[in-house]
Amino acid sequence: MLKIYGRADGINVRKVLWLCEEMSLPYEREDWGRGYRPTSDPEFQRISHFGLVPVIEDDGFILRESNAIIRYLARRHARADLYPEDLRARASVEAWMDWGVSDGFAGLRPVFLGLHAKTPEFVGKTELINWGIWHWTRQLQRLDADLARSGGPYVCGANFTVADIPVGMIVNRYLKLEFEKPELPAVERYYEQLSTRPAYRLHGRNGLV
Ligand SMILES: N[C@@H](CCC(=O)N[C@@H](CS)C(=O)NCC(=O)O)C(=O)O
Structure with a gap:
């Protein structure tokens, strides 16, 4: 197993x-x-x-x-519905996954570790945390604009794919942590769409940041 x-x-x-x-x-x-x-x-x-x-x-x-x-x-487990075989469909999934460990994550780290986990390397590092909020918000605004343009409801279009997993985790953390945020209507819609999935309610939007 x-x-x-x-x-x-x-x-x-x-x-x-x-x-x-x-x-x-x-x-x-x-x-x-x-x-x-x-x-x-x-x-x-x-x-x-x-x-x-x-x-x-x-x-x-x-x-x-x-x-x-x-x-x-x-x-x-041969789940081409979640991770497509088609070259271009797969590349689009991977683009979002790469975003989720690079630009989408860069600001998250100091904000989460400084404001929530309060690890010694980040706590009290106001400048770094403020940079994180600024950078992370900028990235979420890009996501918002993309979802608004494509109509979603998922990041790669009509169907849920593995791309939504890293993105969905970042969105949950962004919306859960407390700091000043702009309106992100398409991201909010996306969050509710993901929340229709029992697996996301169990491990993504499960009360944890
Ligand atoms: N790039 C790695 C990052 C892994 C990572 O940073 N994991 C955290 C937990 S989410 C960790 O191991 N933290 C140290 C710890 O819990 O002791 C991945 O995506 O798996």
């Missing part, structure tokens, strides 16, 4: 849990990471010396990086 290593409250672990729920894929999960057993533990280091969660083990194959994991699992 698929094994998932990582705490169920981590934004990147939740992406994998969300996909498993979408696919009705059974798995076993072990808590590792902040608040649980540390990933510096030799037992975890033997699985992944990177020391970050999530990590999966599938029939002896070990893989880290949440976006790579969700693409792998969708392909492994």
